[in-house]
Amino acid sequence: MVASLLILTDFFQAADRALDYTSNLAGEIGARLVLLHVRRDSVLDPEMFTGQLSNLSQEAIALALNSVAGNLAVPVVAEVGHGQVAYALADAVSRHHPTLVVLGRPDYSDLPDELIQTTSLDILRTAPYPMLVVPHTLVTTTPPRRVLLAVDGESFSLGAHAGAIRHLLAALHAELTIVHVAPVAAAEAAPDPAIWDSAVQTGLAVELPKAVRTRTVVHHHPGEGILQAARPEDFDLVMVVARPRSFLGQLFHHSVTAHVLLHSALPVLVLPATE
Incomplete structure (x- = not known):
């Protein structure tokens, strides 16, 4: 099909x-x-x-x-x-x-x-x-290669959509970087391996041609930290995980997903998680 x-x-x-x-x-x-x-x-x-x-x-x-x-x-x-x-x-x-x-x-x-x-x-x-x-401001229409996946450190599943997203990334020969935004207070702490495992366990990186990179950004606001990392000179696409408790709530405009959606200079791929 x-x-x-x-x-x-x-x-x-x-x-x-x-x-x-x-x-x-x-x-x-x-x-x-x-x-x-x-x-x-x-x-x-x-x-x-x-x-x-x-x-x-x-x-x-x-x-x-x-x-x-x-x-x-x-x-x-x-x-x-x-x-x-x-x-x-x-x-x-x-x-x-x-x-x-x-x-x-x-x-x-x-x-x-x-x-x-x-x-x-x-x-x-x-x-x-x-x-x-x-975004309406996007200059290039070239398919994305350098993909940034933002995670919050909690485990998540993409349910029935995991296979389709994995095949999409593989077809693009994407280079995947996983980013986690840590608060200023945690700047000197070593990243918890579970942060990266939460993304790797989804299987998104299984068919990619290169090893997944990881990056930690220090910022008190997770949404701003993601935008700081998602610069057009470094990446072509940013992926964010939207949890049901976020997009079903009344304060969705204050969520990390909404902030990135509204302000990113890059195309944003929103992945609804199952919890």
């Missing part, structure tokens, strides 16, 4: 940037694209009043999807969903079983984090699934 990458598009700049990136990624790993546009036509959708939604007609959407699909160099299936994005996405995922869900991150620089209700956060709460978020 051919792997697939499901990408959301609203035809805005961030989605276009994510599509360029994802089509190159699909070509690299031999996957097809599932291009999904959700017509958010519910009067209860809060973004109906912000100007952030496309108001194209059904005919215009069909023409736009056909135009986009016709310009891609990889196999593509185009679909239109309706209603809230998270639920339309869950339906598409149940039918296509993609390796990843992909979406672009728009420019939120003029809004405080607490006021941002991003699609990515809604998806994590409604239909947890491996999700790649591509």
Whole structure:
């Protein structure tokens, strides 16, 4: 069965940037694209009043999807969903079983984090699934090779998604570095081997061409520590583990995952853990 990458598009700049990136990624790993546009036509959708939604007609959407699909160099299936994005996405995922869900991150620089209700956060709460978020500022669309995996030292499992993510990294011939952010008080302490074991035991590094590297960053804020390590000159992609207690809580905007999602200069691959 051919792997697939499901990408959301609203035809805005961030989605276009994510599509360029994802089509190159699909070509690299031999996957097809599932291009999904959700017509958010519910009067209860809060973004109906912000100007952030496309108001194209059904005919215009069909023409736009056909135009986009016709310009891609990889196999593509185009679909239109309706209603809230998270639920339309869950339906598409149940039918296509993609390796990843992909979406672009728009420019939120003029809004405080607490006021941002991003699609990515809604998806994590409604239909947890491996999700790649591509920032609108990303310059390169080259498939990632140098991958940074942030861990918190607690054991975790990726459940049914572990195999797909492992094969993705192997297909990319990824060079994996595991990073742990330690508080300032622990700067002189030797890293606990269990920190690295928590990631190695998932099997993500089994098929990689090079040995996994490890790195400790000292910072009082884990999210800022990850961003400090995830520099574009050193890495191409950052992976973070999202635990259910984080993305199902009411204070998700204050979580490490949310902070990295909103501020990373690199694409962020969110891996929902099972606990």
